[in-house]
Amino acid sequence: MEQVASALVLGILLGCLYAVLAIGLSLIFGIIRVINFAHGSIFIVFLYLGFFLWQFWGIDPYLSILIVVPAAFAFGYGVQHILIRPMFLREKAYVVEPLGVLLLLAGLDLVLSNGCLLGFGPYTRAVTDSYISGVIQWGFLIISVPRIILALVAVGLTFGVSWMMNHTDLGHRIRAVGQNREAAAICGINVHHVYAIAFGLGCAVSAFGGCATLPFYAIFPQMGMSLAIKAFIIVILGGLGSVPGALLGGIIIGVVESVGGQFVPGTIAIIFSLIIFLAIIFVRPKGLMGTIEV
Numbered sequence: 001m002e003q004v005a006s007a008l009v010l011g012i013l014l015g016c017l018y019a020v021l022a023i024g025l026s027l028i029f030g031i032i033r034v035i036n037f038a039h040g041s042i043f044i045v046f047l048y049l050g051f052f053l054w055q056f057w058g059i060d061p062y063l064s065i066l067i068v069v070p071a072a073f074a075f076g077y078g079v080q081h082i083l084i085r086p087m088f089l090r091e092k093a094y095v096v097e098p099l100g101v102l103l104l105l106a107g108l109d110l111v112l113s114n115g116c117l118l119g120f121g122p123y124t125r126a127v128t129d130s131y132i133s134g135v136i137q138w139g140f141l142i143i144s145v146p147r148i149i150l151a152l153v154a155v156g157l158t159f160g161v162s163w164m165m166n167h168t169d170l171g172h173r174i175r176a177v178g179q180n181r182e183a184a185a186i187c188g189i190n191v192h193h194v195y196a197i198a199f200g201l202g203c204a205v206s207a208f209g210g211c212a213t214l215p216f217y218a219i220f221p222q223m224g225m226s227l228a229i230k231a232f233i234i235v236i237l238g239g240l241g242s243v244p245g246a247l248l249g250g251i252i253i254g255v256v257e258s259v260g261g262q263f264v265p266g267t268i269a270i271i272f273s274l275i276i277f278l279a280i281i282f283v284r285p286k287g288l289m290g291t292i293e294v
Helices: 004-034 039-057 065-090 099-120 144-169 169-179 181-185 191-211 225-237 243-258 266-283
Strands: 135-138 141-144
Touching: 004 039, 004 141, 004 144, 004 169, 004 191, 004 225, 004 243, 039 065, 039 099, 039 191, 039 225, 065 099, 065 169, 065 191, 135 144, 141 144, 144 169, 144 191, 144 243, 169 181, 169 191, 181 191, 225 243, 225 266, 243 266
Parallel strands: none
Antiparallel strands: 135 141
8 A cells, every 4th residue: 555655646746747748738739729749859859958058057957947948938939930820821721720730840840859869869868966866755655856846846837827828918818819719810819929929838838847857857869759649648638728637637647657557567557547548538528627718
């Protein structure tokens, strides 16, 4: 029972790692309604940025947030405005979302992932500051301090982004565009500017969580794809555009993988999480937290 309880706690903390990536993707996938195939690679690029800020300039990963997050927002805004926006304008006569955007983002994923592999090599890199080994012991539970910090970051991002979406003019515009972009445009909202902000915010939120992940999570160029796939599953599980749903979905997947891994091999535990995902979606197709409403 102690082993299961420990796995449960570790699963919640693992779910917070998945959630910080899924929250950013939820802003993009839930608002712009395109599948950002490059989300995992973008996440890895800014993990590397945070790592090299620590390695070459000695900037603590938590302090690097002040540099990495604005850079991620600017990158995401630029990708949407320079690359994706012309595709939308060119194919605006289509009833469905332009397929060219999906191919563009898939190509961007290949460029970024292979660029990291070419530039940084296939080596695993990790931050090695002294506080990484810090733990908190509560009975038989021994929990890493950086993982607790990540959990607090995930909860803080959830409340912060949810508050922004529900209580600010920008959030109202983002939600309106996510629900019906044609009606939002008729009301005077600059749809493509809102798209660019949403894409930038999605990248910035993921980069924020990535900096909080660096103290205990080793990075390598190929890790983006597996994290991105889990993020897609979590976004759909929690509900398109639902930020609290992304946190809840991440925790569910993390707990299933962690607790299941105590009884079966890790690869089979991942299958369990997919089975639970399919079961929940079968019962509730809109996801656990529903869809965006204005």
